[in-house]
Amino acid sequence: MVPGSTATAAAPGSAHASEAPPRNPGIDLDLDRVLELRVNRSAAERRTASLAGRRSVKKTWQAAWLLRAITLMDLTTLSGDDTPGRVRRLCGKAKAPVRPEVLDALGWDVAPPTVAAVCVYHRYVDTAVRALEGSGIPVAAVSTGFPHGLSPFAQRVAEIRASVGAGAREIDIVVTRAHVLTGNWSALHDEVRAFREACGDAHLKAILATGELGTLTNVQRASMVAMMAGADFIKTSTGKESVNATLPVGLTMARAIREYFQDTGHVVGFKPAGGIRTAKESLQWMILMKEELGNPWVTSHRFRFGASSLLADIERQLEHAATGRYSAHHRHPLA
């Protein structure tokens, strides 16, 4: 069967109007299943390279896809120099990512789109929650010793609890890369499972830091273990590794999601993060998801971009679609 072929797409305007699938409860670690996964790197690269030439989205279709991309965005700021003022400005942008006159010109006749979430460090969860009050946009916090995940275990678990307590509805955790690199899958399963418990009702996104896992096979096995441990999303990168979200990694993780869905019937989402800066790249990612997993995996319940500068490029492309003129960054409100 084609995974999720019966699920519905997002309704216009709000990223959250469509029904959320039940959460992934996770399963016991099935080591045989994990170890039988193998990824042929050359073939994965060939698939993603050829996909770029096989599909394209133009004109009004492209504008519609880019508006959809906005609703899939975890608008993010994760910098050492973040301040409450900066976070509030970001939240403002999250609530109104596209200028109304651009939407009008495009013929957008329903509620304006908003981003999927705002993603910050724990320190600014409270700021963001207040700034987004009434918008329905959830706050996500990076957690568990982000970005390296090497602080004491108890502290990492406590960090999750603190962020949830401060109002974060989504927690982006990082895994211990050593567990993957040494093939200690049960340790990885235990770790993510513990984090998931600490999350309570908050959704857990497991950052695998794929740029540090060495091989696509490791990426796929780590993806599978994180899902078995109950991750709601699996996510490529912190944005701090030297290699972030690449399409072959995305393909590998998407296929892991498909395998897990077919094995268990549980839906897990995917979040590429880091290095996705252009409207064109965002379309490539959406095409990859549509082709490998189908339309339901191009909704905010199942797909997110971790992005900070992507929005600015999409805004410019949308204005171009609306006016026929190429746009400039300074014409759009700074995030």
Place this chain on the structure above:
Amino acid sequence: MPSISDLFISLEYGPAPESAGIADAWLDAHGRRFGHFVGGAFVATEDAETFDVHRPSTAEVIARVEQGDQDVVDRAVQAARRALPKWEKLGPGRRAEYLYALARGIQRRARLFATLESLDNGKPIRESRDLDVPLVARHFYHHAGWAQLRDQTHPGRAGVGVVGQVIPWNFPLLMLSWKVAPALAAGCTIVMKPAEYTPLTALLFAELCREVGLPDGVFNLVNGDGRTGAALVAHQDVDKIAFTGSTEVGRELRRVTAGTGKRLSLELGGKSPFVVFEDADLDAVVEGVVDAIWFNQGQVCCAGSRILVQEGVEERLLEKLRARMETLRVGDPLDKAVDMGAIVDRVQLERIARMVADGAREGATVWTPSSTLPERGWFHPPTVCTDVDPGSALWREEIFGPVVVMQSFRTPDEAVDLANDTRYGLAASIWTENLNVALDIAPRVKAGTVWVNCTNLFDAASGFGGYRESGFGREGGDEGFEEYLAHPTHGRDQKVGPEADAAPAEADPGHAGAGAAGSGEAIDRTVKLYVGGRQSRPDAEYLLRVLDESGMPIGEVPRGTRKDVRNAVEAARKAADGWARRTAHNRAQILYYLAENLAQRQDEIATRLARWRGSGRRAKAEVEAARRTLFTYAAWCDKWDGRVHATPFRNVTLAMRESIGVMGLFAPREAPVLGLAATLGPLLALGNTVVAVPSTANPLPAADWIQLFETSDIPPGVVNVVTGRREDLVPTLADHDDVDGLWCFGTRSEGEEIERRSTGNLKRTWCALGEGRDWTKADREAEHFLREATQIKNIWVPYGA
């Protein structure tokens, strides 16, 4: 037009059309009517017979093209012949410049070439733009290099002359480039006949030739259907024919050119296996199937059209394939987001549909996606067939459409057996994450190209061509360039060759009876047959008497029959795998041993030979040369190795030289001892097993050879000797479908018969056609012999941790 908020929900791709405008404008500029390109000029005749050229995606007529007749073919061949000396005289550097100019010209006009190709053929613009046209340019660049280097890499080798080239409709421009680039690089001149379904890009290419100033007559283009092709192939002033197309037409070309001495290379059909082991990355496999059978609508001679999947993962693979088919987009080839375009012609579409329907009637389960096809034009859905009877046409015959059949296997050995259970041998694809499995299976599959964890990868630096009934000759790389070079001629000598066709081939037939003939004359020995390592009596006990040069009887040999040939071929087949798999070092040791044993008996053998020769000095020289020749080929055993081609991917492309298999050999009559050494030597050195027919003029030294074989550790069945009359043995060996190749150093009529009859299984033949050799010098030609004794398999192994 749906609203933007609707599209926001549906996430449809929408249309992404490439404009046909550029191609339409070109067609209009030519009045949508075309003739031929001869001697540097476009020629057209008002009242000529024409045929329609269709746009397969709409079935509209987009141009009319003249049907070339004998007269046009004559003029084109004449123009090519006239241009030849000047083209050769230009020299490597200047020829290279023209090839560079063509490469650049193709890149400059890439968009027009791609659009025109998709319009004419129906293939997706994505493919013509991203694959066909870039590969065409690459082919000209690569061969510009061969042109430049010809006299350094192949000293003393000129181009073979005027070549006639006949190309198919599935990759019109790409196939043109595969033929034109090496021919020009070698110094040949060309008459090209494109397929009548798809003549347009060849015409545009002719325009480009004029644009870059290619000398008149170097490239000529004659349009038309099979009749035009037949006229070109039959033309007596053509030195070489290169053909890509169906196996049936390939057979016909072999028959027509038999005995003419025309060089021939054939790239024919296939039913290539796509072997999936249980440890393969199955998602990668699924995309592999997409590339294998849904590339170019499956109209690919090397399409992976037979999936063999290890039983444990069969169900999962089928499930994944069915899901994947749902996301394939079939439609307007000029839409940039389409995976499959149209079938080239209604006739082809009907043939594909009929084969699938027949298969279904015979019990096959047919899987197609739920999507619908465009209403206009010639489209066929992507199709997977399971439960296919292995005896059915669907399983065995080339469908040449987007239809793949699937069957399971249990073990690697069974996978090899099933993969090789076909008359074809063009390509194979092997999917496993285990290098041990991949590199074990790749050499055992009978195919000219083996792709490991990939499929349908092509490059100018790697040879492409078939085993078995998929044809012979290679295109691309050193091995493809070789096809267009004249053979070296050291040692060739008309004077010592077999005499005219009518020369008596045999001594008088003797009477039936055992042992020596009863004439009471000085008959000193009786040869037996040597089959499967044992000396044996012939099936029918007829003997032939051998005479010396003065006409005196000097011995008797059995007159071998059809059944003796059958037994010998069976023995050779049994020994073939084992002998080919021995190490080259081991085969060298055996050949050295044979040479040593010959050396020990050199004087005695020479003395007997002298009786026939009538000259002790010449006999001694011949035996001495035989010993030397064996040493030469023993030396070559582990030196005639392959190479790694520099193809532009992250992969290793291994060009392996493999034995041909079971070889028939008609040894030269003029040198009874040496002739056998000089021909058996290369065949054995490279792992072939042989059914040898010794010199018919004097087969007696075969008795010595047999004793030498017996005492030199040559495994049973590796060499078999059958004596007899060539008129008995030639037809039997040439017809035999389990003989892979046949060498004949005999008369023109023998060679003609062998070439003509070899078409049953498309044997690799090498016939001297009456031209003899000074065999004492033949070891200088060793590389030519070694090349003829092997075929090249290219194994592509992409890697990536």
